[in-house]
Amino acid sequence: MRISRFATLAVTLVCAQALAEAPATMRVDFYHSGNHESEMFSLDRVVIEPLPWTGNMHQPIDKTRRGKYLFEIVDPDDGSIAWSRSFSSIYGEWETTGEARKINRTYHESLRFPVQDEEFEVVLKKRAPGNSFKETWRIAIDPNDYMVHRESAAYADQVVAIHESGDPATKVDLLILGDGYTAEEHDKFIARAQELTNILFETSPFKERKNDFNVWALAPAANESGVSRPSTNTYRDTPIGATYDAFRAVRYVLTFDNRNLRRVASSTPYDFIEILTNTETYGGGGIYGLFSTAAADSEWAPYLFVHEFGHHFAGLADEYYTSASVYEPPETIVEPYEPNVTALLDPAKLKWKHLVAPNTPLPTPWPKAEFEEHSIAVQERRAEMRAANVSEDEMNALFNYTKEYSERLFSKAEHRDAIGAFEGANYEAKGYFRSEQNCIMFTRVDYFCQVCAAAIEDVIDEYTQGPP
Numbered sequence: 001m002r003i004s005r006f007a008t009l010a011v012t013l014v015c016a017q018a019l020a021e022a023p024a025t026m027r028v029d030f031y032h033s034g035n036h037e038s039e040m041f042s043l044d045r046v047v048i049e050p051l052p053w054t055g056n057m058h059q060p061i062d063k064t065r066r067g068k069y070l071f072e073i074v075d076p077d078d079g080s081i082a083w084s085r086s087f088s089s090i091y092g093e094w095e096t097t098g099e100a101r102k103i104n105r106t107y108h109e110s111l112r113f114p115v116q117d118e119e120f121e122v123v124l125k126k127r128a129p130g131n132s133f134k135e136t137w138r139i140a141i142d143p144n145d146y147m148v149h150r151e152s153a154a155y156a157d158q159v160v161a162i163h164e165s166g167d168p169a170t171k172v173d174l175l176i177l178g179d180g181y182t183a184e185e186h187d188k189f190i191a192r193a194q195e196l197t198n199i200l201f202e203t204s205p206f207k208e209r210k211n212d213f214n215v216w217a218l219a220p221a222a223n224e225s226g227v228s229r230p231s232t233n234t235y236r237d238t239p240i241g242a243t244y245d246a247f248r249a250v251r252y253v254l255t256f257d258n259r260n261l262r263r264v265a266s267s268t269p270y271d272f273i274e275i276l277t278n279t280e281t282y283g284g285g286g287i288y289g290l291f292s293t294a295a296a297d298s299e300w301a302p303y304l305f306v307h308e309f310g311h312h313f314a315g316l317a318d319e320y321y322t323s324a325s326v327y328e329p330p331e332t333i334v335e336p337y338e339p340n341v342t343a344l345l346d347p348a349k350l351k352w353k354h355l356v357a358p359n360t361p362l363p364t365p366w367p368k369a370e371f372e373e374h375s376i377a378v379q380e381r382r383a384e385m386r387a388a389n390v391s392e393d394e395m396n397a398l399f400n401y402t403k404e405y406s407e408r409l410f411s412k413a414e415h416r417d418a419i420g421a422f423e424g425a426n427y428e429a430k431g432y433f434r435s436e437q438n439c440i441m442f443t444r445v446d447y448f449c450q451v452c453a454a455a456i457e458d459v460i461d462e463y464t465q466g467p468p
Helices: 006-018 090-094 183-200 258-265 301-314 368-387 392-411 450-464
Strands: 024-034 039-052 069-074 081-087 105-114 120-127 133-141 160-163 172-179 213-218 272-277 284-287 291-295 422-425 428-434
Touching: 024 258, 039 133, 069 105, 081 105, 090 105, 105 258, 160 183, 172 183, 172 258, 172 450, 183 213, 183 272, 183 301, 272 301, 284 301, 291 301, 301 450, 368 392, 368 422
Parallel strands: 172 213, 172 272, 272 291
Antiparallel strands: 024 039, 024 105, 069 081, 069 120, 120 133, 160 213, 284 291, 422 428
16 A cells, blocks of 8 residues: 655646646635525635645536536626536535424535636525526635635645546546544554445446546544444544434434535545545445545445445435435425436436337336335334344344345346336335336445446546547
């Protein structure tokens, strides 16, 4: 394993990109506040990060347009757009929970983009009916204001190169952050980061696009081993702030400390972040364009790492629907913006119709009733076991039993190999459909369906290809 003295790497990046006149990296930090019915935004600060911009300057305008929000960097004089990216956020998820009907909350968020030479406007837009984007916030930024903060690469000498394919400006840069690792556990983190990176690149379509990625690893030393799990009275003050029980969902792992997350991450090139927690308890999370998380010591870490990265990297929706969810069901079924689920409101306009064989029925039959009966019983048992705080070995046995049952059931289905519209997805048993009977976004298998794989490749292309 080669440890990169990152000051040297940073200099290398600067030199390599100087000929291309790579701009600096600018970040706008802001507060996102509100409730179920209203929201507001307020500026925290504008930051120049220590490393040059490593994104793809040949693709300044987002073509995928996934996620709940979209930001644009706009010239105030002529309205031209210099940069745009879509994304989702913790706030965007929280506002769909029951708590958002009762109280106001505030979350810290960031937008990153190439620095601009002259004054510009940040325009933030949100999904509106019909999946169009509607402006919700606009603010003027002067990049030459002396109040713009200059950040240093404080963690430069702790960065490890896991996989290098070339210039970050032409590659997808994945940063694996470790949280809850003491200084003595650093080698353990690096070994796990390498193992899970290998698993990612054994999974199509990442396998075929391995040379389009760089992977970096960084784990600031924690004072104590592990991360917080409030439902078991476990609390840790970790460098990244990762915690179980996000939105009171026991398996959901997020960090709400965005300011410190960005401070740590800016010491290395990154487009995407996956946080590994030094924990064994099953858990993870993924938000498009923000980060994903996985419990590194869980028996299911390979699945968690890849599944959650699918959310974060490609904006894939969860295709499962029998597990407990903290999100309130939609008042009206509309076509979801995620690429791998549909409301099938018009079968003739199915997102992936070009992949569907002419003789495949829409909706597509599958052993739904048998699956639901089994899965609901398992979920009830799972909740009982978590409440009793049973060992993780017992939980893993339940997960393995469920996986084996599902695979046996699906292997006998008439349309087991078909691409169609299988009802049950997006946390709902009715009204939403997935493209194939099984996928890593549905159960704990180790492969993506064709629709998910294509959605992933679209994002890889956006970060690596030249001018359109």
